[in-house]
Amino acid sequence: MKFYDCTTAPSPRRVRIFLAEKGISVPTVQVDLRNNEQLKPEFRAINPDATVPVLELDNGTRITDAIGICIYFEATNPQPPLMGEGAEEKAVVAEWHRIAERNGFYAVMDALRNATPRLKDRALPGPDDYAQIPALAERGRARVARFFELMDARLAQSEFVAGARYSLADITALVSVDFARWVKLSVPEECKNLRRWHAQVSARPSANA
Amino acid sequence: MKFYDCTTAPSPRRVRIFLAEKGISVPTVQVDLRNNEQLKPEFRAINPDATVPVLELDNGTRITDAIGICIYFEATNPQPPLMGEGAEEKAVVAEWHRIAERNGFYAVMDALRNATPRLKDRALPGPDDYAQIPALAERGRARVARFFELMDARLAQSEFVAGARYSLADITALVSVDFARWVKLSVPEECKNLRRWHAQVSARPSANA
Numbered sequence: 154m155k156f157y158d159c160t161t162a163p164s165p166r167r168v169r170i171f172l173a174e175k176g177i178s179v180p181t182v183q184v185d186l187r188n189n190e191q192l193k194p195e196f197r198a199i200n201p202d203a204t205v206p207v208l209e210l211d212n213g214t215r216i217t218d219a220i221g222i223c224i225y226f227e228a229t230n231p232q233p234p235l236m237g238e239g240a241e242e243k244a245v246v247a248e249w250h251r252i253a254e255r256n257g258f259y260a261v262m263d264a265l266r267n268a269t270p271r272l273k274d275r276a277l278p279g280p281d282d283y284a285q286i287p288a289l290a291e292r293g294r295a296r297v298a299r300f301f302e303l304m305d306a307r308l309a310q311s312e313f314v315a316g317a318r319y320s321l322a323d324i325t326a327l328v329s330v331d332f333a334r335w336v337k338l339s340v341p342e343e344c345k346n347l348r349r350w351h352a353q354v355s356a357r358p359s360a361n362a
Numbered sequence: 363m364k365f366y367d368c369t370t371a372p373s374p375r376r377v378r379i380f381l382a383e384k385g386i387s388v389p390t391v392q393v394d395l396r397n398n399e400q401l402k403p404e405f406r407a408i409n410p411d412a413t414v415p416v417l418e419l420d421n422g423t424r425i426t427d428a429i430g431i432c433i434y435f436e437a438t439n440p441q442p443p444l445m446g447e448g449a450e451e452k453a454v455v456a457e458w459h460r461i462a463e464r465n466g467f468y469a470v471m472d473a474l475r476n477a478t479p480r481l482k483d484r485a486l487p488g489p490d491d492y493a494q495i496p497a498l499a500e501r502g503r504a505r506v507a508r509f510f511e512l513m514d515a516r517l518a519q520s521e522f523v524a525g526a527r528y529s530l531a532d533i534t535a536l537v538s539v540d541f542a543r544w545v546k547l548s549v550p551e552e553c554k555n556l557r558r559w560h561a562q563v564s565a566r567p568s569a570n571a
Binding site for chain 1: 450485
């Protein structure tokens with residue numbers, strides 16, 4: 154088994170935190186995104202989508218999606234459960250993971266990729282070049298501000314994002330909040346519940362992953 | 363149990379097909395998206411995110427995300443499995459479902475919502491208004507064309523999107539391909555594998571859902 158990673162990148166960080174919470178260690182290969190190693194023919198032969206993370210199984214199957222990889226390890230190493238137990242909890246974890254990904258992770262990605270000079274024509278990850286859209290960067294910033302409010306309201310009612318225990322939804326939300334620093338957006342003072350939660354989940358050893 | 367639906371909308375159609383494949387029937391309430399019923403206070407009290415589908419459980423819990431709802435029914439009614447069995451198949455189904463959603467479903471949504479006069483200031487679903495971005499509509503159209511090529515290449519190697527059997531990945535891809543007609547994009551003649559698959563999955567009774 155082999156894990157293609159990039160220690161500075163937020164998407165594979167989701168898997169690293171997930172693995173740390175499970176206590177799983179996987180042989181890892183670093184892919185140098187700063188120097189566009191993911192776009193080189195050698196890496197495209199591994200993942201035509203030209204993104205990390207990728208998990209290569211011993212039979213050669215490659216899983217090229219962060220959440221697909223988490224699902225793999227949830228099945229092989231069910232303890233501690235990070236995607237819920239029982240129909241209702243599983244559904245609620247997926248729901249909140251997806252709310253955080255849509256409103257947080259993707260909004261930060263829009264804000265970053267459509268404004269950073271280094272990412273000119275790289276407005277989306279993947280094999281194809283797309284021009285930056287400045288209005289989309291602006292919209293991304295507005296959406297991140299709303300994401301902070303949404304999570305603050307949720308965390309006023311709930312210890313963790315999906316309920317009473319830590320889950321994949323917390324991982325996605327944590328990585329999104331930290332990713333927002335890349336576009337110089339941080340949780341406002343008045344979002345006290347989100348700040349309480351952020352301090353709490355950041356204190357877990359897995360947050361260093 | 364109660365399912366909030368809108369028969370003309372693509373996102374809840376994913377759940378309707380999923381339920382039809384499982385042979386599950388749930389009491390359903392129609393939400394009139396054409397007349398913005400989802401934005402009215404009565405519906406926002408049910409789902410503050412102002413979107414369908416929503417599944418309301420008998421204990422009052424509401425699942426406000428299409429995939430969260432599918433996960434609920436995969437757990438309560440595992441047969442036939444639509445999200446894979448065993449770690450590897452579960453991971454591959456999730457991977458391809460997400461590839462189809464990112465590159466297909468969301469690309470069509472960008473193309474539609476950023477160009478349709480009726481959706482002025484409704485460039486994203488949800489409670490907040492966002493102005494249309496014409497360049498994002500154009501990018502969406504370009505991405506849908508690439509999505510057709512990507513799926514065609516995949517379906518040259520595989521009977522169904524995630525492998526040898528029908529799964530949630532087929533549902534997401536089918537709904538995305540059909541949704542593309544809303545922006546007058548259809549599968550090109552030369553994408554023979556994608557056309558073969560589309561005819562095949564459209565012939566299943568569930569496709570009428």
